[in-house]
Amino acid sequence: MAADRRLLLPLGILGSIFVIMLCLYGWEKLQHKDEERMHQVQEQRKQHVKETCCDYKVELSDGKRSIDDINDRDLENLLVDDTHGIIYCFIPKVACSNWKKVMFVLKQGEPYRDPMSIADDLIDPTDKHLTFLKSFPRTEMMAKLKHYTKFLFVRDPFVRIISAYRDKLQRTNKYFYDNFGRNILRRYGNQSDPPRSLDEAFASGLSPSFHNFIQYLVDPKTENSGPFEPHWRQMHRLCHPCHIHYDFIGHQETLQDEAEQLLKLLMLQDDIKFPLAYVNMTSSVSMWDWFRTVPVEDRRKLYKLYESDFRLFGYRKPDEFLDG
Numbered sequence: 001m002a003a004d005r006r007l008l009l010p011l012g013i014l015g016s017i018f019v020i021m022l023c024l025y026g027w028e029k030l031q032h033k034d035e036e037r038m039h040q041v042q043e044q045r046k047q048h049v050k051e052t053c054c055d056y057k058v059e060l061s062d063g064k065r066s067i068d069d070i071n072d073r074d075l076e077n078l079l080v081d082d083t084h085g086i087i088y089c090f091i092p093k094v095a096c097s098n099w100k101k102v103m104f105v106l107k108q109g110e111p112y113r114d115p116m117s118i119a120d121d122l123i124d125p126t127d128k129h130l131t132f133l134k135s136f137p138r139t140e141m142m143a144k145l146k147h148y149t150k151f152l153f154v155r156d157p158f159v160r161i162i163s164a165y166r167d168k169l170q171r172t173n174k175y176f177y178d179n180f181g182r183n184i185l186r187r188y189g190n191q192s193d194p195p196r197s198l199d200e201a202f203a204s205g206l207s208p209s210f211h212n213f214i215q216y217l218v219d220p221k222t223e224n225s226g227p228f229e230p231h232w233r234q235m236h237r238l239c240h241p242c243h244i245h246y247d248f249i250g251h252q253e254t255l256q257d258e259a260e261q262l263l264k265l266l267m268l269q270d271d272i273k274f275p276l277a278y279v280n281m282t283s284s285v286s287m288w289d290w291f292r293t294v295p296v297e298d299r300r301k302l303y304k305l306y307e308s309d310f311r312l313f314g315y316r317k318p319d320e321f322l323d324g
Contacts, residue, residue, distance in 0.1 A: 035264075049313070060236060060308055061243075070243060072141075075240075077090050077091070077230070086266060087151075088151055089244070089246075091152065091155070091235050094154060094155045095153055095252055095255055098277065102272055104130060106268075110271075112271050112272055114273065153252055154251060157309040157310055158318060161213075161217075161302075162210075162287065169207060172198060172202055173198070180216075181207065182194045209293065210293060214302055251313075259274035
């Protein structure tokens with residue numbers, strides 16, 4: 001009897017090991033399937049951009065036939081990490097602060113710091129601690145664009161506009177009030193002489209409404225006076241996806257999973273952990289709460305302004321906001 005128990009003990013251990021091995025095999029297989037699926041998603045996105053650029057060549061080229069026609073100033077959103085051969089095109093209001101922290105950490109070298117430990121003032125507002133592509137001679141810039149791994153992250157254009165409004169015009173932000181808010185109040189908010197300072201404006205309960213902001217965007221005079229401010233400039237005008245062939249196109253809506261996928265592609269998954277992002281709470285219901293104050297005609301004009309971003313990056317046309 002004792003001998004039988006001694007025999008059962010190792011058999012039980014072996015059985016447990018077998019179960020663990022089966023679980024690990026199943027987990028690895030599941031991970032492999034996830035990686036395969038994400039790879040397919042990337043290939044589809046890149047192919048979609050390529051086809052859209054071909055179909056709408058005139059609208060998307062901004063009069064530029066190739067990357068050689070893009071001046072240095074229009075490449076100002078491209079950051080470089082020479083050690084790892086990476087180029088990142090940052091788009092404001094699309095997790096760019098966290099990706100800039102990653103680029104900052106990479107630039108500092110090993111041992112890599114936790115990106116979450118990097119203070120915001122090290123990467124904003126001048127980004128003087130980061131390396132810009134435009135800082136290199138033209139021939140070197142072109143070589144890096146050809147050989148480095150290039151990536152960007154994009155976001156639903158309407159959600160990005162809401163985020164820009166909330167962050168820059170609804171909250172207390174002196175720079176944006178002085179340079180945009182006051183003028184928007186004067187032109188679209190029925191304020192012939194808006195408060196001269198941000199403090200006065202908020203003490204009076206005055207700030208541009210979301211509709212005022214949309215009026216400002218769709219007014220032809222705004223675009224005629226110069227390029228949009230980068231926080232609401234069209235994403236394709238910041239990153240030129242019809243002239244720069246990106247190796248990875250991430251979506252804000254699936255940021256955490258795709259950040260991990262990108263770090264694996266860059267072989268940095270064991271060195272860098274992408275900062276946890278807050279959950280995007282701008283659902284279709286809350287989007288309607290924002291756009292219900294905007295007349296249908298202005299919504300349609302807004303869509304036309306950002307239609308290229310919707311098409312290029314595979315975002316669904318928001319018919320429910322455009323049909324009245």
